[in-house]
Amino acid sequence: HSTTKPPPNPSPLRSAKFFQANMRILVTGGAGFIGSHLVDKLMENEKNEVIVVDNYFTGSKDNLRQWIGHPRFELIRHDVTEPLLIEVDQIYHLACPASPIFYKYNPVKTIKTNVIGTLNMLGLAKRVGARILLTSTSEVYGDPLVHPQDESYWGNVNPIGVRSCYDEGKRVAETLMFDYHRQHGIEIRIARIFNTYGPRMNIDDGRVVSNFIAQAIRDEPLTVQSPGTQTRSFCYVSDMVDGLIRLMQGNNTGPINIGNPGIVIPNCHRDDHNDVNTDLGFSHAGEFTMVELAENVKELINPKVEIISVENTPDDPRQRKPDITKAKELLGWEPKIKLREGLPLMEKDFRKRLGIHRTN
Ligand code: NAD
Ligand code: UDP
């Protein structure tokens, strides 16, 4: 009688090639701007198999062309408002138009994407036991009455305005995430993303950085929407992706702000907005008025271009800047790329896509 245990039964599946990848990751909205950069980063890890689901409303296959045909990559045309039956370990749920002109184009569809789309992804997460991360937004703070915004702030949002399909939609999506977590024990992660920029943004999607860069390259006036004193803080896309992956891999549900509040230099107060033009205005400031942003794009990309004031859209938040204390403490994350480093990288990508070379 021998006490030696027999070797475990080698399952035919275990040795099969689909077990080489030990993390199967779904990225909804993976053909979009942030999603495609996230896919690039996830694909760097040979243990990851990545499945993208996208309906190509604002995204494009072109953003993923380097991965099409790769054995660890799969692209599915699918709308998240319809149920999805696949087997995955993690879900990065990004699917949702992010630019105001696109999310306002069909507001009912936007709210369905946020609510039914998120419900479906949570149902999927529940069925397969996957961890799910939602890319929520700083827009959940609305036109904030607290500045900078930390995650405990409940926001100041118009429930019946033209932006509500997006910001109230994301608020319901966050609620659904927490209800599935509390009621069904789903592992959730919520990122509240602040304005993000970088290569592959839709050239004509109407967001401010893409507008100003495209306008400067095309010799068109930079359109500052009135009053121009409204502020935003801009995060480069590689920093954003790094933050999202850390959040997914860590132990905190969030919500956690991910954005770029700028580098704070002691004794340097930005509140008066007067010191911004030193060193091109980018060295210490993370929060820019739209006039300052336009002035800096002009200086960096096309000094000959004109800056004009145009009418704004309703409910435009007047100021926005993240408090990233939680991200720093819980994820060990903070942004590395300053605007003056990121803008030229984006200019290069836009020039290539527009076919307009720099002449000066
Ligand atoms: P994007 O528009 O480039 O990407 C969104 C992607 O989702 C696109 O590929 C689009 O085709 C896809 N999509 C939209 N509706 C869909 C649906 N019903 N089914 C399947 N796919 C669908 O936007 P982005 O800037 O990459 O934003 C990604 C996520 O980050 C969004 O959830 C957005 O709300 C969030 N976010 C972005 C920013 C930002 O500054 N870029 C700020 C806050 C939050
Ligand atoms: N769902 C999905 N994929 C799955 C499991 C569920 O798309 O693998 C959808 C399902 O169609 C439903 C939603 O997710 O509309 C919520 O699913 P859940 O099981 O939580 O709720 P129920 O189906 O019981 O309403």
Ligand code: UDP
């Ligand atoms: N904006 C602008 N000119 C443009 C586009 C936008 O001045 O051509 C302003 C807009 O009024 C807002 C800010 O830029 O105050 C950011 O707008 P965006 O649509 O990029 O993102 P949001 O933060 O509003 O989602």
